[in-house]
Amino acid sequence: MSTLPSAVHTPRQVAERRTKGTHTSMFVRMLIRAAVLRRGRAASALLAMVVAAAVATAMMNLYVDVQAKLRTEFRNYGANVVVVAKEGQALPANTLASVESVLGSKALAVLFSYAVARTKDGQSVVVVGTDFNRARQLNRWWGVSHWPVSANEALVGMRAAGLVSPDRKPFELTFQGKAVQLATAGLLQTGAGEDSRIYIDQSEFQGWTGVTPTTLEIAVNGSLDEIQQAMKQLAAALPDVDVRPIRQIMEGEAKVLNKTRATLYASATLIVLTASLCVLATLIGWVFDRRRDFAIMKALGASERLVNGFFAAEAAVLGVVGAIFGFFVGIGVAAWIGRVNFHAPVIPRFSVFPYVLAGSVAVALISAILPIALLRRVEPAVILRGE
Amino acid sequence: MFPRLVYESFRRQTRRKLLAGMAITLGVAVATAMIAVATDIGDKISRELRSYGANLLVTPQEDTLDVEIGGVNLKPPSDGAFLNEADLPKIHGTFWHHNIVGFSPMLPVPVKAGSGSDAKDATLVGTYFNKLLSFGKDDFTTGVRITHPWWKVQGAWPDDNSQNVLLGEHLAAKLAKKPGDSIDVSGHRLAISGILSTGAAEDDQIVAPLAVAQDMLGKPGAVRRVYVSALTKPEDALARRDPKTMTPEMYDRWYCSPYVQSIAYQLQEAIPHSHAEQIRQVAQNEGTVLARIKGLMLLVTLAALFASALAVSAAMATAIFERRREVGLMKALGAGNFTVAAIFFAEAMLLALIGGIAGFAAGSFLARQIGRSIFNSQISIEPVLFPIILAIAVFVTFAGSAVAIRRAIELDPVFALRGEA
Numbered sequence: 152m153s154t155l156p157s158a159v160h161t162p163r164q165v166a167e168r169r170t171k172g173t174h175t176s177m178f179v180r181m182l183i184r185a186a187v188l189r190r191g192r193a194a195s196a197l198l199a200m201v202v203a204a205a206v207a208t209a210m211m212n213l214y215v216d217v218q219a220k221l222r223t224e225f226r227n228y229g230a231n232v233v234v235v236a237k238e239g240q241a242l243p244a245n246t247l248a249s250v251e252s253v254l255g256s257k258a259l260a261v262l263f264s265y266a267v268a269r270t271k272d273g274q275s276v277v278v279v280g281t282d283f284n285r286a287r288q289l290n291r292w293w294g295v296s297h298w299p300v301s302a303n304e305a306l307v308g309m310r311a312a313g314l315v316s317p318d319r320k321p322f323e324l325t326f327q328g329k330a331v332q333l334a335t336a337g338l339l340q341t342g343a344g345e346d347s348r349i350y351i352d353q354s355e356f357q358g359w360t361g362v363t364p365t366t367l368e369i370a371v372n373g374s375l376d377e378i379q380q381a382m383k384q385l386a387a388a389l390p391d392v393d394v395r396p397i398r399q400i401m402e403g404e405a406k407v408l409n410k411t412r413a414t415l416y417a418s419a420t421l422i423v424l425t426a427s428l429c430v431l432a433t434l435i436g437w438v439f440d441r442r443r444d445f446a447i448m449k450a451l452g453a454s455e456r457l458v459n460g461f462f463a464a465e466a467a468v469l470g471v472v473g474a475i476f477g478f479f480v481g482i483g484v485a486a487w488i489g490r491v492n493f494h495a496p497v498i499p500r501f502s503v504f505p506y507v508l509a510g511s512v513a514v515a516l517i518s519a520i521l522p523i524a525l526l527r528r529v530e531p532a533v534i535l536r537g538e
Numbered sequence: 539m540f541p542r543l544v545y546e547s548f549r550r551q552t553r554r555k556l557l558a559g560m561a562i563t564l565g566v567a568v569a570t571a572m573i574a575v576a577t578d579i580g581d582k583i584s585r586e587l588r589s590y591g592a593n594l595l596v597t598p599q600e601d602t603l604d605v606e607i608g609g610v611n612l613k614p615p616s617d618g619a620f621l622n623e624a625d626l627p628k629i630h631g632t633f634w635h636h637n638i639v640g641f642s643p644m645l646p647v648p649v650k651a652g653s654g655s656d657a658k659d660a661t662l663v664g665t666y667f668n669k670l671l672s673f674g675k676d677d678f679t680t681g682v683r684i685t686h687p688w689w690k691v692q693g694a695w696p697d698d699n700s701q702n703v704l705l706g707e708h709l710a711a712k713l714a715k716k717p718g719d720s721i722d723v724s725g726h727r728l729a730i731s732g733i734l735s736t737g738a739a740e741d742d743q744i745v746a747p748l749a750v751a752q753d754m755l756g757k758p759g760a761v762r763r764v765y766v767s768a769l770t771k772p773e774d775a776l777a778r779r780d781p782k783t784m785t786p787e788m789y790d791r792w793y794c795s796p797y798v799q800s801i802a803y804q805l806q807e808a809i810p811h812s813h814a815e816q817i818r819q820v821a822q823n824e825g826t827v828l829a830r831i832k833g834l835m836l837l838v839t840l841a842a843l844f845a846s847a848l849a850v851s852a853a854m855a856t857a858i859f860e861r862r863r864e865v866g867l868m869k870a871l872g873a874g875n876f877t878v879a880a881i882f883f884a885e886a887m888l889l890a891l892i893g894g895i896a897g898f899a900a901g902s903f904l905a906r907q908i909g910r911s912i913f914n915s916q917i918s919i920e921p922v923l924f925p926i927i928l929a930i931a932v933f934v935t936f937a938g939s940a941v942a943i944r945r946a947i948e949l950d951p952v953f954a955l956r957g958e959a
Contacts, residue, residue: 347603
């Protein structure tokens, strides 16, 4: 029995035991007991923290990702860069291949070649040679009743149809004395110049007219800077042609995107601010509510540093746990918004986690320090008497 | 006694009430601002989408085919039909004229640019730059500066009543001309007021006031086509139907909706012998972009509403939890559960109303600021929003307090007073 320290109670031995004993274990125990015994209050504080962190994560993820999502929507407007041959020349034969090797998968390029043919009764009509599969991807707004599939089928513009084949029967066109028979596969409606033209397959067009492509329309994906970068690369790779931006498309997109981004930014700021203030209010209430704990600790002789450290550690743990849970919930929310609105999930960005973590811990610390600073001025006796 | 209890509670616990009240005000302000922005964003973005230019094209009904490659017209100049310039102001008299942002007539004329042997074949396009027109008692301006906002001019825009022209940048480079020079165009001497850059066919053309082009063609009042830029509603099943197959009620609904199709129909009615068609590249994509942005803002608004509801609930729960000694005292003095709950709910109601009103005012201000700084225009707050917001504020405050109030009431007064809760 003499080995048990509890059997010996001289003040000196007690003091010795206390200095040897680990303060840290007591500290951790206090933290755990505080969380377990007051789990209702701790849970509500944690919930507020999780919601705030989730909302912040979701908004940051969305803010970064929405621009990319919207850009793919804007690509439905079609080409934003055009490569044209210098006057009186045709595009070099390797143009398409070199554009594709420069830009790779982030661009869609379609060749167009033009010629003026004559109908049987001598009327002029513009015939365009192109790659239908690519044109279909590039110009999604084209209203097409049926895309050509087999040889000698043509896509006939709404207004051209009235001239060449009002009854949708096969028709004949001549170019420099060479005649060709074409069948109407479908009608094309765009409301613009395309309505007056006839589109046929590129190789058929070349075999018939001998005219090579003069225009390459490119839809480049990316931000304004990336597009300008791509144009510089193209101009360097293709010195014999003109690379021009389609300003109508580029500037319209930039304007709408900027406004959307600014609105989203303002909304995100407001929401994150509300969530942080909600956490602040909840935590301040929580800490203030525990002024008795605070007073008892002080009355039992705890140093200022220990008390401050205890509440700060508690807040920090809350901040870290809240940030971790909130981050995953927030990623889920962002993914859900992406799926509902853009039919494509928002890619989780782990790079925002440090910001969420730092923000959560900072808010938690502020809300712990504020009430403690207020309470420090009050005598423990006053608090314990319940005044 | 009841009103006095509530009154004293507000008077003596100013700090706590202020904290809870602030949370409600903030929550309501954010909710109001977000709802206002989300309801107005469609209108605002739809205006921004007008920077893509015209979405409707009006052409003569009996027009021959365009024979045009890369902006060079290969058709004989006087071939085909024309619209009458005098009919254009009637566009301002159509049912949806408030939705028509602007229109620009175009009249291309093949010309010889330059003098002597250097003369080049080019196209001169006559149009309105910023022309003052009047319809009835209304004066309004319209032209390419509104419908083609991506056109950039180095130098000055010409006056619509002058003989000054803009020279496309590629043509200007070929002819070595700069602003302030003059140019011979098919025997007329015209002053170049600026160099035009558009990234399209106009870069190789000369753009002149409409009267100059008509003069050169020898057809006063002639217009080849008109580009119209209109605010439209995204297309739906009704929009795509043929008006001829509709019942009279359906036709009325179709006619009175700003679909691109119904505006085209009205333009045809306004301008004799014309055919109006949507420019699909602009009109069709507008709807999807608009729907995506609206959907995004709606979801973000939902997130904002959720966050503010939680903020309010948390603040209320904290405020009530702090007062369980008071509940214990009241119950020890003989107050029934109902009375205690009634006092708390009355306080919550009062807080919600005050916070709701303050929050609505702050939120309207916030929405206005967002509208002004981002879109340079007002975000209008519907008055009907006020009772709705107030009702939501009261509901959320009640819901947030309910659990805390129940727990406070269920507590045994003895424990509450000993501080052992």
